[in-house]
Amino acid sequence: MGESLTIGELAKLGKVNLETIRYYEQQGLIPKPPRLSSGYRSFPADAVNRVRFIKQAQELGFSLREVKELLDLQVNPDSTGADVKQRADAKLADIEEKIKILQAMKKSLMNLTATCNGKSSIGDCPIIKSLNSDKG
Amino acid sequence: MGESLTIGELAKLGKVNLETIRYYEQQGLIPKPPRLSSGYRSFPADAVNRVRFIKQAQELGFSLREVKELLDLQVNPDSTGADVKQRADAKLADIEEKIKILQAMKKSLMNLTATCNGKSSIGDCPIIKSLNSDKG
DNA sequence: CTTGACCCCGTATCTATCTACGGGGTTTAT
DNA sequence: ATAAACCCCGTAGATAGATACGGGGTCAAG
Numbered sequence A, B: 001m002g003e004s005l006t007i008g009e010l011a012k013l014g015k016v017n018l019e020t021i022r023y024y025e026q027q028g029l030i031p032k033p034p035r036l037s038s039g040y041r042s043f044p045a046d047a048v049n050r051v052r053f054i055k056q057a058q059e060l061g062f063s064l065r066e067v068k069e070l071l072d073l074q075v076n077p078d079s080t081g082a083d084v085k086q087r088a089d090a091k092l093a094d095i096e097e098k099i100k101i102l103q104a105m106k107k108s109l110m111n112l113t114a115t116c117n118g119k120s121s122i123g124d125c126p127i128i129k130s131l132n133s134d135k136g
Numbered sequence C: 001c002t003t004g005a006c007c008c009c010g011t012a013t014c015t016a017t018c019t020a021c022g023g024g025g026t027t028t029a030t
Numbered sequence D: 001a002t003a004a005a006c007c008c009c010g011t012a013g014a015t016a017g018a019t020a021c022g023g024g025g026t027c028a029a030g
Helices: A007-014 A018-026 A047-059 A064-075 A081-115 B007-014 B018-026 B047-059 B064-075 B081-115
Strands: none
Touching: A007 A018, A007 A047, A018 A047, A047 A064, A047 B081, A064 A081, A064 B081, A081 B047, A081 B064, A081 B081, B007 B018, B007 B047, B018 B047, B047 B064, B064 B081
């Protein structure tokens, strides 16, 4: 353990473009890594996890700004525990909301595949309807 | 019921910009509405649900292209049930994956708030680590 | 029958998130 | 010690998803 990575290695392991790494660094999503005497970046091995986390969170509909907020929850050591808790709770609410909606979508889709299980025409199976339950 | 909406009303009810409605129509996410003699669009009342669905799905990380695929599941009447089922199952897998990741994030966050419950400094509560369980 | 709010369309502009380019140093394998 | 492969930086270009602009019709109230 404790291997360090070049930007290219990190990009490959994180399954993103090399330029994306530089972009994330610029945006403060990845801490600025130390440099070798050559000027090359030298990333710690666990930077891979951070890159993947960013990508996954994005796929869940979080903007990079929001991802940064999530990451800052664990990084910011000068914020009080209470402050962190408050922000974490807000994120938690976001997450729970997403889960709820996804579960409603899942239910509708399962209903759709059950209803239209291999033959009948569909017309208007209620994918949309099962959302929009109550929120405004 | 059966009221029809102007584009402006639809935008307001759907909580999006008016231009966004035209954009969605252009992109095939909203069916082209009939026009009044004036040329004004006349949307059915339930277009609101569609707009909201689109927004919600986006917040869950689906691109507009993917949203369209979801919507087409219910609209396309000339696809066989089996075809629809296959595509629905694919979407279902996407959704379940998202739910899984969100649940992992939720767990980590809850752990974080529990651990750092109002006082201790945090340092490196494992938000990131609990993701990246196994997928590649 | 005018005024303000609303709609039309086409086109241009904006933001977020990358991705590519170009000219140059560095490392590595032969 | 040289060629391939990699990295640096700054800047430009690409893509998705809106948003805005501008010149002009339309509708409803007074």
